[in-house]
Amino acid sequence: MTARPITLADVAREAGTSASTASRALSGRGYVAPHVKKRLLATADRLGYVPNLSARTLKQRTSRVVGVVVSDLGNQFYAALAAGIEQTLREANYQMLLLGDNSDVAQELSGVRMFLSMRAPGVIMTPASNTAADLLVARGLPVVEVDRRLATSSCDAVVIDNEQGGRAAVEHLIQLGHTRIALLMARTTWTTDAGRLQGYRAALTGAGMRVDRRLIVKFATHAADTVKRIELLLDEQQPTAIFAANNQLAEQAWHVLRRRKLSIPRDISLVAFDDVPWMGMVQPAITAVAQPTFEMGRRAALLLLRRLEDPTCGRTVEVLEPRLVTRGSTGGKR
Numbered sequence: 001m002t003a004r005p006i007t008l009a010d011v012a013r014e015a016g017t018s019a020s021t022a023s024r025a026l027s028g029r030g031y032v033a034p035h036v037k038k039r040l041l042a043t044a045d046r047l048g049y050v051p052n053l054s055a056r057t058l059k060q061r062t063s064r065v066v067g068v069v070v071s072d073l074g075n076q077f078y079a080a081l082a083a084g085i086e087q088t089l090r091e092a093n094y095q096m097l098l099l100g101d102n103s104d105v106a107q108e109l110s111g112v113r114m115f116l117s118m119r120a121p122g123v124i125m126t127p128a129s130n131t132a133a134d135l136l137v138a139r140g141l142p143v144v145e146v147d148r149r150l151a152t153s154s155c156d157a158v159v160i161d162n163e164q165g166g167r168a169a170v171e172h173l174i175q176l177g178h179t180r181i182a183l184l185m186a187r188t189t190w191t192t193d194a195g196r197l198q199g200y201r202a203a204l205t206g207a208g209m210r211v212d213r214r215l216i217v218k219f220a221t222h223a224a225d226t227v228k229r230i231e232l233l234l235d236e237q238q239p240t241a242i243f244a245a246n247n248q249l250a251e252q253a254w255h256v257l258r259r260r261k262l263s264i265p266r267d268i269s270l271v272a273f274d275d276v277p278w279m280g281m282v283q284p285a286i287t288a289v290a291q292p293t294f295e296m297g298r299r300a301a302l303l304l305l306r307r308l309e310d311p312t313c314g315r316t317v318e319v320l321e322p323r324l325v326t327r328g329s330t331g332g333k334r
Contacts, residue, residue, distance in 0.1 A: 015036075017036060021036065021040070026049075064093065064095060065095045065118065065121075066120060066123070067111070067118075070100055072103065080297070081147065082098055084296065084299075085124055085297040088305075094305075102221075109131060112132045121141075122308060124146060124301065124304055130150045130152050133155060134151055137154070144307070146158045147296065150190065154315050157316075158296050158299045159296075160321075161319050162194075162322075164321065164322060165196065165199060165291070165324075166197070166198065166200050167200070167203045173243065174209070176330060176333065177333040181243060182243065183242075183243050184249040184250075185217070186221060187219060188221070193245060200216075219249065227255075230253055234256070234260070242269070243272075244273065247272055247275075250270065254282070265329055271329070272288040287327045288325050289323070290325050291322050
């Protein structure tokens with residue numbers, strides 16, 4: 001015969017308290033004298049009590065599990081972003097359910113529908129399109145967009161000044177004497193990529209240089225021909241410097257340059273957008289535009305918590321500043 005699950009009443013009876021006191025102590029909501037709370041927590045651990053989250057969700061009509069959707073669980077940028085969100089939510093007695101959508105609109109929609117069914121109190125997302133965020137807002141669920149803004153509905157957001165970061169990267173190369181600067185970027189309609197492209201163009205225009213479209217190469221997400229197209233760029237356009245507008249394209253470019261035995265920065269300079277850990281480990285280390293990624297996640301979680309506390313508060317869009325970290329991968333034109 002299967003053993004009966006330990007209930008909240010069992011814990012209260014064993015600890016010699018009322019069920020309401022046990023509920024406050026174990027949920028973390030409401031005051032309980034410290035010594036009583038300690039006794040209740042110890043009793044719950046000893047008995048093996050596990051709260052019935054499904055029952056609690058039905059009773060309260062919401063859960064304390066916030067939905068989080070990011071574009072790529074294998075990308076270090078999104079890992080740091082999720083870490084900032086998780087820590088902030090945990091400190092507020094919320095939990096996070098993290099999903100990756102692989103930048104696919106259908107997968108993103110599937111994820112947010114699951115969050116609706118589990119009655120999540122809100123969702124934080126790096127949107128792949130405006131569809132999912134607009135659906136959530138229409139259902140009355142608070143949404144915070146992070147890293148990029150795509151929703152047509154009104155929702156809070158935390159983003160980076162991508163134009164400033166892109167401009168700083170390219171201006172650095174121009175100051176080193178480079179005139180043939182290639183741009184590797186994702187082919188999306190996202191505000192991140194649009195801003196970095198705008199910064200690239202602004203830096204060239206500001207220096208009185210012409211924007212050569214042949215030096216701008218756009219790649220589809222997870223494209224199979226990325227390496228081949230980078231090699232063609234090197235052969236046909238012969239850039240003296242490359243600005244990779246995300247960390248994954250920077251990694252692909254770095255591998256191509258190494259395989260060709262090109263010396264960085266003697267033969268060609270390399271700058272990346274997104275300063276992820278590997279960039280400081282290779283030799284020479286990679287010059288990169290650093291984003292306060294963990295802080296972006298933390299700010300996004302704080303905006304959601306504020307919205308849950310006061311649903312009528314005005315919309316907030318926070319724009320954080322990137323910074324250029326200069327390392328050994330950039331040097332004067334040969």
